[in-house]
Amino acid sequence: MKKLIAGAILLGASSMAFAQPGCGVGAMIWEGQSGIAPHVLAATTNGTFGNQTFGMTTGTLGCQTNQSVQSMAMYMDSNIDKVARDMSRGNGENLDTLAVLLGVDQVDRDSFRKVLQDNFATIFPNADTTSGEAVDAIVSLLEQNESLSKYVAA
Template identity: 40%
Template sequence: MKKLLLSTIAVAALSSSAFANSNTGCGLGSVLIKDQSTTVMQVLAATTNGTSGNQTFGISSGTLNCSQPANFASNDKLNKFVADNMDELALDISAGKGETLNTVAKLMNVQDSSTFSAKLKSNFSNIYASENVTSSTVIDSIAKYM
């Protein structure tokens, strides 16, 4: 009886995955297993993606059939720069211009820095919501206006 129940659950899980979404995600499995037209191949691709542990690398680097989010702002240089220059950045954002603000725009791969600076200036009170705001909160707030 146990075997029958386990078999039924396994078949249901496999068949529902075929109807739910044929996209198994990005990662090594999506690169190695090109033909994912069957449930078995989709499960194999998803398992390879899950067990190889490389989706985080693929997403952050834009490789392995992954793409970076549009407002990707999670890099060490940006985090360190903002943490080291919180006061200068606050002054630049409030003025809508400055060397520190330009550097942040470059680190965040902003194409139109003048529009970006104007958006940040008009939202200064949201970015620096309190005197005790952290650099990670500032980065997250800035990323909203990219």
């Protein structure tokens, strides 16, 4: 009853495997890891996060644009159902995570939550909204907001 299995190949230093939202190598290991179950609400990207996914006005390649927005996009792609739920309620840990990823200061958190809840129907105009489209909408909403625009500046 020994050695049923051999060869535990660990994710190594070579891959620097951080599955964090963010740029660079971190983004790479996302491919193929989602898609275990379908998202209910928005049509997402079939489980993969690729450059072609987002039609973001902020640009999508690499990290030359706003890395915070990229991070938020990755998080939403994986957690769209829960983000949308928290957004509709105006609070919740997934909404807090978006704020953290965008670097929203505590002093601006209330208005951040309020803007997203008030504009839920703009961010998710229909049931087929993709996470990329939702990110685009969030960015342009925040850009129009005096106190919040600085968090999405390229």
